C-alpha cells in the first residue's frame with residue numbers, strides 16, 4: 001500500500017469524509033500530509049478506519065493537523081502524558097454530560113483547533129458520536145438574520161457545563177476553584193470566521209455559552225434557543241458508528257459534537273489527542 005494513493009469518500013451531506021488505503025503508522029510525505037490537512041479543512045471531520053495505533057502513534061498522526069496542546073478538559077490522562085487523554089466509561093464511570101451539544105473548550109482564550117479520537121473498545125452498535133457543521137448552520141440563515149448576528153459576542157464559561165466538572169469538584173473545592181479562577185468567563189464572537197478556510201460559522205453552544213452580551217437577557221435566550229434548535233437538525237449532521245481501530249479527527253472550530261448516551265453501563269474506551277493552531281476566535 002502506498003500512502004499517496006489513499007481514497008477519500010465524502011460520508012455526509014455537509015461534513016464528513018472517510019479515508020482508506022492509508023497506514024498512519026508509516027511516514028507520510030509532505031504532499032500527503034498537506035492534502036489530509038486540506039481534507040480536514042473541507043470536510044470538518046475525517047475518519048481513518050482500520051488503523052492499529054499505539055497512543056504514541058496516535059500523537060504522531062495527530063501532529064500533522066496542528067501543534068499538540070496539553071488538554072485542559074476533564075478526562076484522565078493516559079500514563080500522566082499531558083498530550084493524551086483516556087476516555088473510559090463503564091459501570092463505575094458513567095458518561096459525564098458529553099451527550100450535550102458542544103465544541104471543546106470554547107471558554108479558552110485560544111480554544112483547540114481540533115481533536116483526534118481513537119476507538120479502542122466499543123460496545124457493538126452503541127456509543128455513536130454525532131457531529132454538526134456550524135458552517136452549514138450559518139449558511140442556512142437568512143441574510144437578515146446573518147446581519148443581526150454579525151458583530152455580537154457571547155459569554156462562554158468553564159463552569160457552565162458538562163457533568164465532568166463534578167469529577168473536578170470531587171477532588172476538593174480548592175482544586176475546583178483553582179480551575180475556575182484560571183478560566184474566567186470570556187466573550188467570543190457569535191459569528192466566527194474560520195482562520196483556514198475563511199468560512200463563517202455560528203460559534204455558540206449549549207455546553208458553555210450562557211448569554212449574548214449587550215442585548216436584553218430574554219432576547220439573548222430567544223436567539224440562543226433559536227440557534228440551538230438548528231444544531232440538532234439531521235441535515236446539518238453526521239452520525240458516526242464506531243468500529244474498533246478508527247481514528248476520527250475533527251475541526252473544533254467549525255463543528256460541534258455530542259456523544260449518543262445509549263451504552264451505559266457497557267464498557268467503552270477511546271483515547272484523545274488535542275491540537276491547536278486556529279488562534280483566538282475572530
Ligand SMILES: [Fe+2]
Pocket residue numbers: 098102103104257
Ligand atoms: Fe467534547
